[in-house]
Amino acid sequence: MSFRYQQLAAELQQQIEQGQYGCGERLPGVRELAKRRALSVSTVVASYRRLEADGYLQANSRSGYFVKPRYQPPPLSSVPLQQAAEPVIVCSQQIALSLSKAAADPAYMRLGAAVPAAVYLPQHALQKALQQVIKTEPARLMRYEASRGAVELRREIARRMALHGAVVSQDDVIITNGCQEALMLSLKAVTQPGDVVVIESPAFYGLLQALEAAGLKALALPTDAQTGMAPDVLQQALEQWPVKACVLIANYSNPLGSLIPDGNKKRIVQLLAQRGIPLIEDDTYGDLGFTGPRPGSCLALAPQQDIFYCSTFSKTLSPDLRLGWVIAPKHTAKIEYLKFISNISTAALPQLAVAKLLQSGQYERHLRQVRPQYEAAVQRISGSIGRLFPPGTRVSQPQGGFVLWVELPQDVDGYELAQQALAEKISIAPGTIFSPTAPAGSAGYRNFIRLNCAVAQDARLERALQTLAQLCQQQLNR
Ligand SMILES: Cc1ncc(COP(=O)(O)O)c(C=O)c1O
CATH class of the missing domain: 3.40.640.10 (Type I PLP-dependent aspartate aminotransferase-like (Major domain))
Known part of the structure; x- marks a missing residue:
């Protein structure tokens, strides 16, 4: 059972993550919110402090609590654009089928296949x-x-x-x-x-x-x-x-x-x-x-x-x-x-x-509505990766669409991570399947994953990202 201040903090966190309070915006004053929600001032203060500790808010002693600029992870390291190796017969894309199966199963947190959730x-x-x-x-x-x-x-x-x-x-x-x-x-x-x-x-x-x-x-x-x-x-x-x-x-x-x-x-x-x-x-x-x-x-x-x-x-x-x-x-x-x-x-x-x-x-009307939603989802997940994933993680900076290409620290195996994540009911796309000679163990994009950001921006997502970050860390600790 959670306390009232925790419930309020979770609600506000969700609003921030969904962009209802943008970066730099002021949250309602403590007394004003306490009155509106019929809560005590100390409950509201406790929830604001919690969000401050979690990196969502910063307090300004005179004027209140403001949404903190979100931390963005560093961009991908640039790939040397030299000549490609040589043509290869494409093989063994079977793992993509397991992604596709997970994408159809609501029991999974579906960060694998690039499929928008129904809300989009x-x-x-x-x-x-x-x-x-x-x-x-x-x-x-x-x-x-x-x-x-x-x-x-x-x-x-x-x-x-x-x-x-x-x-x-x-x-x-x-x-x-x-x-x-x-x-x-x-x-x-x-x-x-x-x-x-x-x-x-x-x-x-x-x-x-x-x-x-x-x-x-x-x-x-x-x-x-x-x-x-x-x-x-x-x-x-x-x-x-x-x-x-x-x-x-x-x-x-x-x-x-x-x-x-x-x-x-x-x-x-x-x-x-x-x-x-x-x-x-x-x-x-x-x-x-x-x-x-x-x-x-x-x-x-x-x-x-x-x-x-x-x-x-x-x-x-x-x-x-x-x-x-x-x-x-x-x-x-x-x-x-x-x-x-x-x-x-x-x-x-x-x-x-x-x-x-x-x-x-x-x-056209739908496109006008959904483009900023995809952008907000991509920004939000990128920010969470920056906050949660081990140092050395880098993330693409897409200008459209809704997927992120994530470079994990050298010693993290994206394929193994994908297998571990499936056991936690989270599907992600391991980097190796984006390489023509792709199966498990192949060298191409071994420490990469791709994440589908067009998922509901809720607490379940945050938990899934935390789990992925922990699994990465466990691999590094071995
Ligand atoms: C770049 C790209 N091309 C093609 C497709 C396949 O799309 P469709 O579902 O229309 O077959 C996808 C789906 O993920 C895609 O990302």
Whole structure:
């Protein structure tokens, strides 16, 4: 049983963590709060002192208690951007399946898979749109949808893409079962088993799975935590290896959160175009920047080039919609055929519902609401890592999206940590699965983990982070 001052402290802590009291803001005066909450002054003072001791507040003897600037852990050490080693066959991404299972199990604190908790998704609007479609389009839901996808959704996507600088025909938009299928179809369209594909390192593990499934070799290029793939590094790789395609996440990559500046995007596209190499652009997080206008896509910057633009509604509306798309004007017929022979088409119900959300403006409204929420969640977890994790821990500074890439002290094994955490009902993504040769024990990103920040910002999260920090410390004490 906790005391009243502890309960009040926990409540206030939650409010601070959720951003209701921002950094530097003054909390209500002691007497005022005591009166409002029908508590004694000494109870309020005790809870403020508790929060002061925990590093949340600082007292100013004359004017009250203020939210302390949050401690941010140091940024990642910069990776030397030299030439990648050599292309490798991608293997053993099975551990990603256990992450995916934990992501579906509410018993776990789900910091592993990059899946937003329901509180970040427009549940009500989505339910309403789905119900409307069931009511108004019953016949449409009783047959196969076209392999390209529902024209209503393709039109809305084409309109929205044009608003962000990529003028495409709705006939070139092909709806897929999420971005994962968009990536797979794109790879299939331009590669044969054994071909070399340039990717970023660390790499999103779903892409590694796609490469594994297609029997492709990954040439993983060291990537800058802030500015993503470096054109010079790419150029060296292209001069040395017979590259058949390049896949990159230009806007808010997973796991680094890096954003490739427009000038570098143009140079990358140019380098590839000079050699006739297609670019597969994964823009999954492009809509989720924390500030400023939406960054341009490579497709918008170089519409004439050979680009497969892939994206999804998984991170903005719901992953369970299984709704993504690919636009590659030079390959539309081929992708449509590949889609048809792999699973005929994507279900009409989610497509028509999402078309309604786009048309009504609800999608944009939701984005406006959720971007600052993701930013606050990322900042908050980053601050907690700084406060709780052992010295030597470094954290990425993403400019969008909702994942953090965490470099632990050298002697902490992220894979072992992930196993230990699972036993505590916490799932995290070990760094090794972001490397093409990834399984347990592999050297690549051994002391790294990735955390999904799009989880409820509550006391359970704080406890999970404390547990992770303790497990790290235990490894260091051995
Ligand atoms: C960068 C990136 N691409 C693609 C995907 C797959 O998305 P979808 O659920 O739409 O298949 C994800 C999901 O985590 C992702 O982070």
